[in-house]
Amino acid sequence: MQDILLLLAHPDLEHSRVHAALRKALSRDAGAGARWQLRDVYALYPDYCIDVAAEQAALQAARLVVWLHPLHWYGMPPLLKLWLDEVFAYGWAYGPGGTQLNGKDLWLVVSTGGTEASYRPDGHNRFFIDAFWPPYEQTAQLAGMRFLPPLVLHGAHHLAQAEIDAHVDTLVDHLQRWPDWPEIADLMPCIQGEAPEGERPPVADAGEAPRAEPIDEPATEAAR
Numbered sequence: 374m375q376d377i378l379l380l381l382a383h384p385d386l387e388h389s390r391v392h393a394a395l396r397k398a399l400s401r402d403a404g405a406g407a408r409w410q411l412r413d414v415y416a417l418y419p420d421y422c423i424d425v426a427a428e429q430a431a432l433q434a435a436r437l438v439v440w441l442h443p444l445h446w447y448g449m450p451p452l453l454k455l456w457l458d459e460v461f462a463y464g465w466a467y468g469p470g471g472t473q474l475n476g477k478d479l480w481l482v483v484s485t486g487g488t489e490a491s492y493r494p495d496g497h498n499r500f501f502i503d504a505f506w507p508p509y510e511q512t513a514q515l516a517g518m519r520f521l522p523p524l525v526l527h528g529a530h531h532l533a534q535a536e537i538d539a540h541v542d543t544l545v546d547h548l549q550r551w552p553d554w555p556e557i558a559d560l561m562p563c564i565q566g567e568a569p570e571g572e573r574p575p576v577a578d579a580g581e582a583p584r585a586e587p588i589d590e591p592a593t594e595a596a597r
C-alpha cells in the first residue's frame with residue numbers, strides 16, 4: 374500500500390549533495406511495492422503553476438506526509454511555501470469543513486548549512502534548531518495533523534559522503550518502519566485547531582469575480 378507521500382523541494386538539485394542523494398535513493402526505492410510516492414515539486418512545477426487538485430489527491434491517498442527540504446532563511450524554500458499556500462486551502466485543509474488532512478502525520482526532514490553547534494544560544498544562529506519548528510507544528514495542528522519529531526542533518530556543506538549515506542539510510546529505514554517508531558509511540562493524536570471565520574478572506578462563489586476595494590488614485594494634472 375502506498376500510504377506515504379514525500380514532497381521534495383530543492384531549488385537547485387544540480388548543486389545539491391544531500392537532497393540529490395535523497396532523491397536518488399528514494400526514487401530507486403519507489404518502485405513497485407514501495408510504500409511511498411515521491412513528488413519533486415521543483416521538477417513538477419518549474420513554472421510555479423501548481424496543480425492543486427493533483428496535489429490534494431496525492432495528500433488524500435497518504436497517511437504520512439513528509440516534507441524534505443534544505444533550510445532556507447530558517448524556513449522552507451519558496452515553491453514549497455507556495456504549495457502550502459495553495460494546497461492547504463481554507464475549507465479543505467483547515468477552517469470550516471476543512472478536515473481532509475485530519476489524522477495524518479506530518480514529518481519534516483531538513484538539512485542545514487549551519488552546524489549543530491551554531492544552533493545554540495552561544496552559536497551564530499543563536500537559537501536551538503527546535504525554535505524554528507513552531508510555524509510548521511502549528512500548520513500541522515490547524516490541519517489536524519500529528520507533527521512528528523523532525524529529522525535534521527546539520528552542517529551539510531562539510532559532511533563526508535558516509536554521513537550523507539547514513540542520513541539516507543536513516544530516512545529510508547524510518548519510512549519502511551512507520552508508524553512503528555519508538556520516538557512517536559507516546560505521541561497523542563492531534564486535535565485539529567480552529568480557524569474562526571473572519572480570520573481569512575471570504576471565499577468567492579464559483580463564477581463570482583473577486584471584489585476589489587476601490588483604490589484612491591492620486592489626482593492627475595488633467596483631472597485637477
Ligand SMILES: Cc1cc2nc3c(=O)[nH]c(=O)nc-3n(C[C@H](O)[C@H](O)[C@H](O)COP(=O)(O)O)c2cc1C
Nearest residue numbers: 389390391392443444445446447484485486487529
Ligand atoms: C537561499 C539559501 C538560504 C539558506 N538559509 C539557511 C539557513 O537559514 N540556515 C542554514 O543553516 N542554512 C541555510 N542555507 C544552507 C542550506 O540549508 C544548505 O545549503 C543545504 O541544507 C544543503 O543541502 P543540499 O546539499 O541538498 O543542497 C541556505 C542556503 C541557501 C541557498
